[in-house]
Amino acid sequence: MSSFKKLLRELGANDASPNEAVRIFRKGLGMTLKEVEEVTGIRESHLSAIENGKIEMTQHYAEVFAVTFGLHPTVFLYPNGEFKKSKELKSIEKKARKFIVRARPETTAEDEKQVI
Numbered sequence: 001m002s003s004f005k006k007l008l009r010e011l012g013a014n015d016a017s018p019n020e021a022v023r024i025f026r027k028g029l030g031m032t033l034k035e036v037e038e039v040t041g042i043r044e045s046h047l048s049a050i051e052n053g054k055i056e057m058t059q060h061y062a063e064v065f066a067v068t069f070g071l072h073p074t075v076f077l078y079p080n081g082e083f084k085k086s087k088e089l090k091s092i093e094k095k096a097r098k099f100i101v102r103a104r105p106e107t108t109a110e111d112e113k114q115v116i
Contacts, residue, residue, distance in 0.1 A: 010028075015079075015080065016079050016080075017053060017079065018057035018062070018076045018077060018079055019050055019051055019052065019053040019055075019057055020051070020053075021075060021076055021079050022047075022050055022051050022057075022065050022076065023051040025065070025069045025071065025075070026051075026069070029069060033047050033048060033051075036068060039068050040064050040065075040068055042064070057076055057077065059073070059077065061076065062074075062075075062076035062077045
């Protein structure tokens with residue numbers, strides 16, 4: 001993972017969103033949108049929309065870009081190796097806590113934060 005983070009730093013993708021990471025790695029390889037279209041079959045206009053965040057990064061896209069750029073899909077799903085929870089996920093997490101604690105009564109509040 002350390003070489004992965006080094007690559008992210010070198011290409012300036014440290015704090016990039018999943019969509020921005022696509023553009024950074026594409027440009028880092030000197031590829032045009034047209035060339036990525038040729039490789040992936042995803043239309044150039046669609047690729048542009050992905051890079052600009054107009055289309056959400058999905059597992060499928062992460063896998064396609066990973067093989068296209070010779071990377072692992074987590075680069076695009078969890079940039080910088082971090083799992084950032086959306087408001088929706090935080091809300092779900094809050095609701096689920098009581099069930100997690102019920103299932104694992106030995107879990108402390110501090111343990112709970114690390115697990116989730």
